[in-house]
Amino acid sequence: MHQQKVALAGSARMELVSGVVQLRPEDAMFDAMLRGWRAQQKSRGLKDETIDPRERLIRRFLDFANEYPWQWTPAHMDEWSASLTSEKHLAPSTIRSYQGTVRLFTELLIDARYGWGPACEEAFGAYPVSIAHEWNTLPHLQDYEGDPEARPFAREELQRFLDYADDQVARAVKSKRKGALAAYRDATLFKVIYGWGLRRTETSKLDVVDFGRNPKARQFGRYGTLNVRYGKAKKGQPPRRRNVLSVMDWAVQAVADYVENVRPRFGFPDHPALWITERGGRLQPGSINDRFEAYSDALKLPKGLVPHSIRHSYVTHLTEDGVDRRFIQQQVGHECDSSTALYTHVSDDFMNTEQGPGPGVRRRLTRKDPMMAAKLDYHWHLRKVMADRGMLSTTDLIPPLKERGISLSSSQVYRLVVERPERLSLKILMTLLDILDCTMDDLIEPIAVAGSATKPKKAAAGGASASEGVGDLRPRRARISGVDR
Template sequence: MDGVSLLHPEDAVFEAMLEGWEKQQRGRRLGVDTIGERVRVVRRFTEFSGEYPWRWTAAHMDEWSTTLIAELQRARSTIRSYQGAIRQFCDFLTSPHYTWVSECEKRFGTHPVQICHEWNTAAHLDEYEGDADRRPMTREEIQALFDYADDQVEHAVRRGRKGALQAYRDATVFKTIYGWGLRCREVSRLDVTDFYRNPKAPELGRFGLMTVRYGKASRGSGPRRRTVASVMPWAVESLEDYLVNMRPRFRHQAGHKAVWLTERGGRLQPREIEERFAAYRNALGFDEDLVPHCLRHSYVTHLIEDGADPKFVQEQVGHRYASTTAIYTGVSNDFMNTMMRKALDRAFAAEGEMA
């Protein structure tokens, strides 16, 4: 308000900037977690630079980026995300649609500028910026994982200890992730009403189709729905057995819609799935880079190896672009050799016809 003298003008203006930016992002329908993380990045950068936004310079960004790379060793995608948050905050402050430039000029004799440019920030050049060591699991590794998970159920039953029910649930969770190519959050949010009959596959009963209602969101949109066709009958049998024979044994399950329940009657969370996977992975001596998402990679790879149409696989896993599905594919040497042999046979046959 004009004519108002602030007790701590720098802090008051800075907090008002962040509040205004939060409102602008909510208007774009961005998620609460996304907005909160961006605000925290701005606060961390402010603390690092020791300056308020109207005194930020490109040199501050250069120093912070150097610290993120050399000292903290943050991943390229993380650095790009941090820089993107600062860029968007500066865009908000310098936009002519808002009054922060004139407000800062009047109160502090200077104004905010854009400090993130092409020449001092990481560009998004690759479709995939994750860990290069991340790979699909082999068929042998997946079978070993499933066998180990099943063994945990038997061990708990023989010893008469608690945990057999939870071990059975976890074993089925891993089979479901692989059997339908799901993300951890997607499998966690499954409800008992998310399965339907497929007229093209009546032998699968009511598990011919799975509705994924909490697919990965993008660009401020809500969760993306998709329908996944069941293509692995053994996974259907495993899931149906759990829902019919094991889930009713959980306490407080009556009236609860979640497929995967905890012993206290809540919904199993992605973090819990990741922790149990890590425990089994370490017990088996597998690479530490393997995570539950690698089962999704394996789903894509193995369908391609088994001759599934790439477009069908793309729709199954909910990728908008075929290039994204291609990143998930890590076909085995046997598959590559088979394709190479077929190509050579066609080439030699063509040469023979020409001769």
């Protein structure tokens, strides 16, 4: 028995309808080719946002050549590439990308498995040929072909930029106009981009719950790690995830202050986003660009500095501070050392050696590093733990305490539950753990604080509307290492 031959996704057999006379057979064949190419890309897991621009480019090439694909020749590629260079003045990397797209399309057409060659020859007496060759397309000779003006922030530039963002909060409050909350949010957002080395989209898609604890850095409390769920994806693949460890104490303090004191004032407690607009939506990457450009223009910073330069600065500054290159590579989600080298202007030969920085420079961040040092404070969660177990009144704690030999008045129990105890006997603490069947971590949450352990100013209970502004709250200042303050 003969096995039935299965047509590939994107083949002429799947896209062409037999026995139908087309009014414009050339256009019908070209449209069928594009449908087939789309089906073939879909089968590889590529998404519409990748496929659509490719299809538009092929249509533009068709218009330029003024011929159909079975009539294209290498001369058409030569002329088109020359026009991209001399008339449109496109960057070499862009031209190479365009040439690669045309190459992908024509490779599908000339692949015998898809059957487009015989179909064209039968219909038009001609068939597609390869038009993109090594001698008429741009080679990829350099790892980096971006704008030469693009670079990381100098430390002083970044400090000035972050300080200016902080100052906009006080300016908005003083002018008695709306916008103080948004300015506070954005000032914190730029610190988070730098403090965790993030891209714009990664930052935009953060949720409040993406922060977590790091058992090796307990001083950071619930902000010890950041789960980046929307990292840069490879074509046809879902976004790549990574966990980024917190290494800058002032950045942790800034985001903790924002989450606890400012984020509730937007008035949308059920929205998961870390960065929320005053209308209750998630802040988009375009808005990050707009705010960055406004601040950059006000400070007259070089045009080569863009939001992504903040991420480059994270890599560069940690490298200059002697942090282990492997650690930095994992933090920013690079698969190769050479990618990290592009951020720091360090040669591939240096980054790809096993030795790397000398023993006097190379190190990993540890709890003893100055960058990781922080004064400790704590949150007392007794009231929350009681509520989780159905004990909604402070007096509910009196009977079980008495059963275990501890007699406290109702006022003493009230202070124990509602206020943060400065002195607490181990006997009472162990008794609470027994009554509530919880752990020490459930009751006591260590946190990092800036300078003296002053109590943070809390938002009004239940959150406040955006129109109430930020009151006396001001953003926690950045402290870029190596900058004199």
